[in-house]
Amino acid sequence: MLTSLSRHPIRVCLAVMMLSLLAGCVRVSSGPDPAVSPGQPVVTLPPRPTAPPAPTPTPAVTPTATPDDGAQAIEVSLLDSLRIEPERITVAAGTPVRFVVTNAGALEHDFFIGSDREQLQRERGEGEPGPDRYVAVPPGQTVTLLYTFPKAGKTIAGCVVPGHYTAGMKATIIIE
Ligand SMILES: [Cu+2]
Numbered sequence: 001m002l003t004s005l006s007r008h009p010i011r012v013c014l015a016v017m018m019l020s021l022l023a024g025c026v027r028v029s030s031g032p033d034p035a036v037s038p039g040q041p042v043v044t045l046p047p048r049p050t051a052p053p054a055p056t057p058t059p060a061v062t063p064t065a066t067p068d069d070g071a072q073a074i075e076v077s078l079l080d081s082l083r084i085e086p087e088r089i090t091v092a093a094g095t096p097v098r099f100v101v102t103n104a105g106a107l108e109h110d111f112f113i114g115s116d117r118e119q120l121q122r123e124r125g126e127g128e129p130g131p132d133r134y135v136a137v138p139p140g141q142t143v144t145l146l147y148t149f150p151k152a153g154k155t156i157a158g159c160v161v162p163g164h165y166t167a168g169m170k171a172t173i174i175i176e
Contacts, residue, residue, distance in 0.1 A: 071096035080105030103137040
């Protein structure tokens with residue numbers, strides 16, 4: 001004896017079967033389909049839009065991201081022994097130089113490009129000489145400084161944390 005509750009799932013099954021049969025008869029086709037026999041309902045869709053032509057590869061003329069911008073890369077280490085390595089750095093005048101400065105120590109250090117007078121001035125905290133020539137480098141971090149030396153000559157890269165430059169934390173920069 002079937003209650004209406006137990007009959008209900010059967011009705012659902014029948015409905016699903018009917019739908020499946022109907023769906024099986026309706027073929028979706030976007031063109032002539034030899035498998036479709038005459039008399040079957042055929043839903044014909046408009047032709048698919050053709051894909052846009054693949055863009056032709058263009059030569060790479062856009063500027064590439066750093067660090068492949070042609071700048072001369074110089075790796076520098078700041079050490080807790082109050083040394084800058086290397087102690088002597090040679091760069092080219094008129095072309096960008098990227099200083100990749102790593103603080104290999106546990107103390108605060110920084111990297112400042114300027115004359116001896118500017119180094120001492122900055123170390124004493126007088127004014128802000130050459131903000132474009134200065135980066136602070138926290139312990140364990142690497143910071144880059146992009147700078148172009150206008151002409152040949154000689155200058156200094158120093159750490160101007162108080163006491164460091166006067167203790168000898170500097171490197172000579174030769175500009176050729
Ligand atoms: Cu220092």
